[in-house]
Amino acid sequence: MIHIENLVKRYGDLVALNHLSLDIHEGEIFGLLGPNGSGKTTAINCLLSLLKYDKGTIEIFGQPMTPDNYQAKQQIGIVLQNVAVFDELTVYENIDYFCGLYVSDKKKRKKLVDDAVQFAGLEDYCKMRPKKLSGGLLRRLNIACGIAHKPRLIIMDEPTVAVDPQSRNKILEGIQKLNAQGSTIIYTSHYMEEIEQICTRIAIMDHGRVIASGTSEELKKMIKTGETITVEAILLEEKHLRDIRSLPHVFDLHYENQILVLRCTGAQHNLIRLLNYLQSQDITFGRVFSELPTLNDVFLEITGKQLRD
């Protein structure tokens, strides 16, 4: 459905997109994950023909994407990072206005607008102006304006920034519902939990290029970390650290402020082996927990830095 090849975008000396290549298929919820400034929004803006780019090709629905490719634009819905609605219009009027840019038939449009209002859970706010809405409701209105015309492709650029958890869950559920109804979705975020929760395929971006892509499971399999064990309130000496480091499958150890973090390869029984050792040495400790790898671990292992750095 979308084919991006060798896309290069420079802002002076800064390379915002560095030979970016992506393929997005129909029916996917495709996640673009990366820290702020990694080039996600720039990629989206190039894709929508809002930004000039220095090199590369972009095709949507098999056609080159240009500013006057109205046929392609007809099938795209966009939810921008910044809320883009008219402060002067009510909730209902805003949705009707934007839907009207795609659908001219009045009857058909009314039905679509009513559906979008219901989808975003804005029934009780139809006559309110955006300024009176809370942050979460405003984001929901932003989404309703972008999807009211039931597009084939929906591009959502960080739609949950500054949204309360309740609204965030509602938004994420809604995205999955839209996908189930047949829309392909491109979802950009720097919240790995969201991406992991809803995306069927993920591309991790850093410095304007894709550093890894695949399903969540595929990405996690790409890295060495199979399990991360954390032990809190533990007092260890250098000898103990050496012993723990030499336990089977441990490949990384971090000890600071009486907190021990162990990274192990995917083998089983790592936690039991550690607990046995601590018991044998009469070492007391506080809370212990074990975590499976996250996308942050993927990012950390590939780039050497945290996703939210």
Place this chain on the structure above:
Amino acid sequence: MLHLIKYNILVKLRNFNMTFWPLVFPLILGTFFFFAFGNLNDADFETVQVALVRETTSNPLFDFYLEQVQKSDSDLINIHELTEQKALTALKNKEISGIYYTGMTPSLTINAHGIPESILQSILESYNNSLHTIRTILKTHPSGLLNGLTQMIDTRNLVQEVSLGGKTIDGNSQFFYALIAMACLYGCFIGFGSAITLQANLTALAARRCVTPTHKLKLILSEQIASFLIGYADVIILLIYLRNILKLDFQGQIGKMLLISLFGSLIGVSIGLFVGSLSKMSEGIKVSVILAISMVCSFLSGLMNSSMKDSVEKHFPIINRINPAALISDAFYCINVCDDPTRYYRNVLTLAVMSAALVFASFLLIRRNRYDSI
């Protein structure tokens, strides 16, 4: 399209800054002008001083004609019979506005361009027209001469009351014409506000509108029409306020005033749209540009100094031909003072052409626009 126009009008009407100041500022300024200069009817019209120099072959018909003009309105002209030498000295010293030479073909010598000179020119033209008519009647229908003369007298009275009667010939009227021109140009702020909402690099709202399948020309035209309707309504309200509340004497045809206000509002909105569509400038610079355009144009059309437009006409006439405020103000002058339809329609046409060119240029600017950064 109607859908877009409806919502564009709603957005603008509900935007206090966009609607309030373009409407209220000219009303406030008009009220200040009114208290500063008073009613146009109360203006003191100075009688035009003119010398009459008799040539060897005198023309009794022209003498009679001037006598009739003086009789019909004693305040209009004051004739001094002088020798040519004395008349030229008086003209040089600005004691008189012109010299009539009463040869077989009467002629007029003037030393400047202004309202008194226009009046003297009009009287001479009126005489020549009357003479031509009488000759034609004598040649074709000698029996209808009396009837023709009666009608000519009626016409002359009408001309004197409307154009030369001195009721609207007031230098201060120029301020009010320039004020209406300024109000028309204030539409540029409404047009500018519209253009900003089409610039994807300036607002997220514009970015969202630019990625929709609605054709850019349709987006621009809907904004243009909505902005124009609001700008035009503002100007009409000002016109009604000046005519009916302040009771200023705008004696010309209201239809013509509405027509020039229409094209005036159109050019105001078009300027705003055009400047707003220039992608290389920041929003702040664009605001400064439209503010400068509206103020400089209004200044040159006589908003701050009633003789400014005449000075520009004397030294840089081309500016008055392309300055929208001067064209609007001049059209009002044509309607209310000098009754010159040719000049009026030339002004209307110039404004229409300029508006169309600006809207088309705006479309070209944002048609296929992709930005360097957003």
